[in-house]
Amino acid sequence: MRRFFIAPSDVSDGAVTVRGRDAAHMRTLRMKRGDMFAACDGAETDYICRLTELERDAARAEIALVRACEGEPPVACEVYAAFSKGDRLETVVQKSVELGAVSVVLFESRRCVARPDARALERRLERLSAVAEEAAKQSGRGRVPGVTSARSFEEAVERAAMAALPLFFYEEERARGLREALSGGGTGGSVSVVTGPEGGFEPEEADFAIGRGCVSVSLGPRILRCDTAPVAALACVMMSRGGMETPRNRADRNDLQAD
Amino acid sequence: MRRFFIAPSDVSDGAVTVRGRDAAHMRTLRMKRGDMFAACDGAETDYICRLTELERDAARAEIALVRACEGEPPVACEVYAAFSKGDRLETVVQKSVELGAVSVVLFESRRCVARPDARALERRLERLSAVAEEAAKQSGRGRVPGVTSARSFEEAVERAAMAALPLFFYEEERARGLREALSGGGTGGSVSVVTGPEGGFEPEEADFAIGRGCVSVSLGPRILRCDTAPVAALACVMMSRGGMETPRNRADRNDLQAD
Structure with a gap:
């Protein structure tokens, strides 16, 4: 699954906003409505999202699942x-x-x-x-x-x-x-x-x-x-x-x- | 110490011959008589050598020490x-x-x-x-x-x-x-x-x-x-x-x- 980093402030009301370069990257990847991706808040929480809107500078997605990121080691x-x-x-x-x-x-x-x-x-x-x-x-x-x-x-x-x-x-x-x-x-x-x-x-x-x-x-x-x-x-x-x-x-x- | 691979047949009478590209490399490195190097026979034996002669296509060196190469792991x-x-x-x-x-x-x-x-x-x-x-x-x-x-x-x-x-x-x-x-x-x-x-x-x-x-x-x-x-x-x-x-x-x- 594609993965993007977001700021914790970009999470609200069961939705996530992906901004700037990453939104542009989504367009390059030809992602479309309904595509799933992981938005990580950089503090070890992953939001598994479904893309709802992809505009020039921002993408909106609804959160399907919130979980602790499994990618961080215990050491x-x-x-x-x-x-x-x-x-x-x-x-x-x-x-x-x-x-x-x-x-x-x-x-x-x-x-x-x-x-x-x-x-x-x-x-x-x-x-x-x-x-x-x-x-x-x-x-x-x-x-x-x-x-x-x-x-x-x-x-x-x-x-x-x-x-x-x-x-x-x-x-x-x-x-x-x-x-x-x-x-x-x-x-x-x-x-x-x-x-x-x-x-x-x-x-x-x-x-x-x-x-x-x-x-x-x-x-x-x-x-x-x-x-x-x-x-x-x-x-x-x-x-x-x-x-x-x-x-x-x-x-x-x-x-x-x-x- | 510099290291070169030689053929086992290039070892005889307490001396080692380094041939071809490696001899040319020695010239590039400006190695001179008396310089020490390791000649490895590719079968886990190292000959620690002192350079005696460096010509266009071959170098001769006297063997100072023979030992098992320490670079091969037990696994x-x-x-x-x-x-x-x-x-x-x-x-x-x-x-x-x-x-x-x-x-x-x-x-x-x-x-x-x-x-x-x-x-x-x-x-x-x-x-x-x-x-x-x-x-x-x-x-x-x-x-x-x-x-x-x-x-x-x-x-x-x-x-x-x-x-x-x-x-x-x-x-x-x-x-x-x-x-x-x-x-x-x-x-x-x-x-x-x-x-x-x-x-x-x-x-x-x-x-x-x-x-x-x-x-x-x-x-x-x-x-x-x-x-x-x-x-x-x-x-x-x-x-x-x-x-x-x-x-x-x-x-x-x-x-x-x-x-």
């Missing part, structure tokens, strides 16, 4: 990724959103090759936020994860360290693997995943992170690209903390699709 | 991915190799939009094999995983089903999540990961796979793109089967790098 996992070259961050953001990250925070570290200035950073965050919104729609998330930047490596680490389990992925870590770090955690909780740029972290950076309470972890003997490491780590976090369990009410959704 | 995991559009398969192959897949097998299924003819398929497999080799070098694999295609969905499933744990990822699976499917497996073994095209599998395809012994598994309530699903699944397989444990002899490698 709150933030991804902290160092700046990298080319379109690697788009891959990181897109896949992090699909896999259920609560947000993505970018930061600069010593070995970063890419160091955007303020203006380039602003444009980049805008672009990556659009990638996040698109991925949230396609994957069925209940909210659109934010994409922001930290002012420094230190700030990123200090924020990451506030999670119950802050994982700092360090190539030179020899003792602790991810399986061990995640073992016995049960379901839910909060986790941070901090990954470095193309050349990894410097020893002093790892020392700082460990000093602030991060857990230094290895992703194994193979060297993962900087756009592979956070995605692989996040997938493992999600699986181990119950974030990949089967849908609870997929059946409802199919009933409505067949309507 | 043999094959990735079976349906044809998909654009460069998504490049992402799948690149990340599957980094994460330790033993091979990637492509196949056509009912909802595939991309259906390459024989000639397009040949070109595509060539291109994807080059992606696999590059990823194997960069990530430190002990062999270059093959990228091949099955003649049909049925053939792919029958091959996949030969693994000890053949996982068939099916969007409509309601009962079994990946955590449950992987639980209690210990370290090692053989696993297949079978994932569908953009629109997923048809119910008849899932029935066929289950009938052949595959285990139907959900990746959770969010809809993953066809280039995200195999990578996420493989990461989870690797972690759960000991394929992401810390390097055993990273210390040696660092000593040699400092040499």
Whole structure:
């Protein structure tokens, strides 16, 4: 089922209004009266709707069913990724959103090759936020994860360290693997995943992170690209903390699709 | 340390010969006498070498250390991915190799939009094999995983089903999540990961796979793109089967790098 994000204020009297770009998108998709779609208020409630009116700048729909969005995982996992070259961050953001990250925070570290200035950073965050919104729609998330930047490596680490389990992925870590770090955690909780740029972290950076309470972890003997490491780590976090369990009410959704 | 693949026959009398494109690559990299690199024979043995001679078409190097390659995981995991559009398969192959897949097998299924003819398929497999080799070098694999295609969905499933744990990822699976499917497996073994095209599998395809012994598994309530699903699944397989444990002899490698 197609999915659109709306503001909570666009829900009233058993109906939903979809505005602006999304209404235009509906026209491009040639949606018509009677078509079903999901309108998500960005706060984990889904309104399953039947389209009643599609005009130039707005669409109206009647609400058929209200339910908690099933796309949000029980574990709150933030991804902290160092700046990298080319379109690697788009891959990181897109896949992090699909896999259920609560947000993505970018930061600069010593070995970063890419160091955007303020203006380039602003444009980049805008672009990556659009990638996040698109991925949230396609994957069925209940909210659109934010994409922001930290002012420094230190700030990123200090924020990451506030999670119950802050994982700092360090190539030179020899003792602790991810399986061990995640073992016995049960379901839910909060986790941070901090990954470095193309050349990894410097020893002093790892020392700082460990000093602030991060857990230094290895992703194994193979060297993962900087756009592979956070995605692989996040997938493992999600699986181990119950974030990949089967849908609870997929059946409802199919009933409505067949309507 | 830089890494090159050689043929076992290029090792003799305590020396290694690197030929053709790789020798040319060494020149591009401005490597010089005395530089250390790893020559891997593609059969899980690494020769840590010191460059002695670099000519137009061949490089000679003396062997400083012979050791089992640490880049091969204890679990043999094959990735079976349906044809998909654009460069998504490049992402799948690149990340599957980094994460330790033993091979990637492509196949056509009912909802595939991309259906390459024989000639397009040949070109595509060539291109994807080059992606696999590059990823194997960069990530430190002990062999270059093959990228091949099955003649049909049925053939792919029958091959996949030969693994000890053949996982068939099916969007409509309601009962079994990946955590449950992987639980209690210990370290090692053989696993297949079978994932569908953009629109997923048809119910008849899932029935066929289950009938052949595959285990139907959900990746959770969010809809993953066809280039995200195999990578996420493989990461989870690797972690759960000991394929992401810390390097055993990273210390040696660092000593040699400092040499």
